Amino acid sequence: MTTDTKNLNTESEILNAAKRIFQLKGMDGARMQEIADEANINKSLLHYYYRSKQLLFEAVFKSAFSLLAPQLNSVLNDDSPLFDKIRNFTNNYISFVVKHPYLPNFIIQELNKNPEFVKNLLAERHFPNIEKFSSQVDEQIAEGVIKPIKPTQLLINIIALNLFPFMAAPLLKGLLKVDDTTYRQLMEDRKTEVADFIINAIKL
Amino acid sequence: MTTDTKNLNTESEILNAAKRIFQLKGMDGARMQEIADEANINKSLLHYYYRSKQLLFEAVFKSAFSLLAPQLNSVLNDDSPLFDKIRNFTNNYISFVVKHPYLPNFIIQELNKNPEFVKNLLAERHFPNIEKFSSQVDEQIAEGVIKPIKPTQLLINIIALNLFPFMAAPLLKGLLKVDDTTYRQLMEDRKTEVADFIINAIKL
DNA sequence: ATATAGTTTAACCATATGGTTAACAAAAGT
DNA sequence: ACTTTTGTTAACCATATGGTTAAACTATAT
Secondary structure (H helix, E strand, O other): OOHHHHHHHHOOOOOOOOHHHHHHHHHHOOOHHHHHHOOOOOOHHHHHHOOHHHOOOOOOOHHHHHHHHHHHHHHHHHOOOHHHHHHHHHHHHHHHHOOOOHHHHHHHHHHHHOOOOHHHHHHHOOOOOOOHHHHHHHHHHHOEEOOOOHHHHHHHHHHHHHHHHHOOOHHHHHHHOOOHHHHHHHHHHHHHHHHHHHHHHHOO | HHHHHHHHHHHHHHHHHHHEEEEEEHHHHOOOOHHHHHHHHOOOHHHHOOOOOHHHHHHHHHHHHHHHHHHHHHHOOOOOOHHHHHHHHHHHHHHHHHHOOOHHEEEEEEHOOOOOHHHHHHOOOOOOHHHHHHHHHHHHOOOOHHHOOOHHHHHHHHHHHHHHHHOOOHHHHHHHOOOOHHHHHHHHHHHHHHHHHHHHHEEO
């Protein structure tokens, strides 16, 4: 085994362990010892590879965001017709979040505690850009395909309908008095229902 | 000044300080010393009145939830026609959240970290009940006023569209590249636009 | 074989943190 | 008046926590 692969193994093992712990407990709730245990290594190694809790956290956060951002981009910068786009996005996005249930919550939560952090993200290459989506919506309004609506509001609605049910899962499970299996089925149904809901809301 | 009023003053001063700190920083991020400073009292007094951080936190959490719950109830247990209900709820709810911007996030976040906590809430007197809303939706479908939709899905959509934009404010501000004032205006506009959106989505 | 660079660990350290104690002050009850 | 109860504080305490250090171990290069 070469030094390089050893490095990569340990380093990525740490990052994966840190992802699990940070996304579950947040920056404040996570403990360096717990991350070390999760990665089956000595606590000092965390500092050897990432210097500090803050830097390890930032590595995790960026990695998480760069997983989420392309999902958003797929709705924004893509040439398919608006309605198709909404259907694809809803379907894909819910599949994605089912696989990474803690991710959106993690990002939004930490961004709330650290709003200035968003400035770092804006600089990133792959940060989503809404220009294309905006003009597409405006075109469709002009063509009389959909009702007048501000593109920003429509985008907020699309994201809200797709993300919120996962972020608020414990609350909604309680409110609707359903068990985990039923709730998962509800989310599965939403893959098509949310798109229908949105399209009905805007089509003329 | 009687002992009682002294008690109440200090005790509620502590609770208010704790609300501010806990809702801003969460259970893990909050420090007892910081709450004491915020309340302008000695740290020991926190323990004198609330025994432990956990109990103080629970007092804050219950108080927060009992502020949010009636808002939900207003959509669920009210005799007005469905469309009026949606309009009123959206309008009132957004006004409410503008006044308490950290509240929904706080509740949902802590519920995510502690999902079993929801069981305590279910026992509460004022816990929202969706029966009435469900049958109202089903009636309107039967009467041919609205398209077929599962009441649970509609309820999720209503809550998502109203809550999410506040929970994800930092992310959305970055994504849409708007400043605080513009964002507040967007939220203001949503008081009517969200209701229109929902009603368009379901009406026949 | 041996030096060298990189990797991993156990033992520490300084500080922060939730919580306790004991003394004191202020009211209220008698 | 004085005793008891309630409220408040400063000083402490045990432990948890992020971080450091120095030594040991491993693999690679010479």
